[in-house]
Every structure is written in C-alpha cells, then in structure tokens.
Amino acid sequence: MKTDNKVVRRKKIRHGIRKKVAGSAQKPRLSVFRSNTDIYVQLIDDVTGTTLASASSKDKDVKAQKVNKVEKSKLVGTAIAGKASSLGISAVVFDRGGYLYHGRVKAVADGAREGGLQF
Numbered sequence: 436m437k438t439d440n441k442v443v444r445r446k447k448i449r450h451g452i453r454k455k456v457a458g459s460a461q462k463p464r465l466s467v468f469r470s471n472t473d474i475y476v477q478l479i480d481d482v483t484g485t486t487l488a489s490a491s492s493k494d495k496d497v498k499a500q501k502v503n504k505v506e507k508s509k510l511v512g513t514a515i516a517g518k519a520s521s522l523g524i525s526a527v528v529f530d531r532g533g534y535l536y537h538g539r540v541k542a543v544a545d546g547a548r549e550g551g552l553q554f
Contacts, residue, residue, distance in 0.1 A: 449533030456530050457481045465515065465527040465547065465554065467540055474508045474539055476515045476547075478527065488518040508539040509546035516550020526553045 458464030463478040475491040492498065492507045500510060519527065527547070534540045547554075 445533040447533075452530060452533065456528050458528050460487075461524075462526050462528055463487055463519075463524060464530050465552070466530045467532045467534065467543055469532070469534055469539055472504075474504070474511055474543060476511055476543055478515065478519055478522075478524065487522060487524070488515060490514040490518060505539055505542045508542035509549075512543040512546020512548075513550040514546075515543075516547045516552045520551055525551065529554045 456464060458479050458481045460480045460482065463480050466477045466479055468475045473492040475489065475493075477489045478487040479485070480487055490497075490511050492504075492511055494511075494514065497507055497510045497514060500507065502510075519525070529544060531540050536544070544554075
C-alpha cells in the first residue's frame with residue numbers, strides 16, 4: 436500500500452516540532468489539527484498527558500455561523516481563548532502540527548490572540 440508523501444512529510448515535520456515544544460499546566464500547548472472541512476484545537480498539559488480544553492469548528496456556536504473556513508477558524512481561536520481564560524490560563528505554547536503557519540492555522544492563532552491568549 437502506497438503512503439501519501441504529503442502526509443508522511445507533515446508527520447516528520449510534526450515530530451520535529453514536538454521535540455522542541457512541550458506544554459505544562461501553567462503554560463499548556465495549543466495543538467491544531469486541520470482536516471479538509473474542519474479545524475480542531477486543544478490545550479494540552481504534556482506533563483500529565485491530559486487535555487485541559489478543546490474547541491472545533493463542529494461546536495454549535497461556531498457551526499451556526501455561515502462564514503468561510505478561515506473565518507470559522509478565527510472563531511475557533513476565540514472560543515479556545517475563552518475556555519482558557521475560564522480555566523485561568525493566559526499564556527500558551529503554539530503547536531502548528533506540521534502545517535504551514537498560513538491561512539486557517541494563522542487564523543486560529545490570530546483569534547486566540549484577540550481572545551486574550553499570549554504566545
């Protein structure tokens with residue numbers, strides 16, 4: 436079975452990023468996963484291996500908005516920033532997950548910054 440070169444390349448980049456980026460309870464890792472249709476973000480404490488909060492474009496309040504994928508990604512970033520502030524988290528480490536910092540991934544980061552997160 437032939438593997439997709441694009442997927443293999445992204446996984447190699449992702450593992451290189453994960454060697455350098457780690458989150459803690461005070462400064463968790465903001466991990467981004469981008470599919471063709473949706474985008475998912477999580478706040479992860481790597482010390483204990485737990486997910487502190489998550490948001491996605493499938494959430495009811497985001498899905499109700501009839502906007503394009505980049506604007507939905509910005510809404511997801513704002514949503515995760517709101518959840519982080521309710522947990523008392525103000526600073527995170529951004530993990531782009533092997534994707535280019537462009538388009539929807541950048542929109543998530545911009546939305547999270549507008550929501551009050553620092554990274």
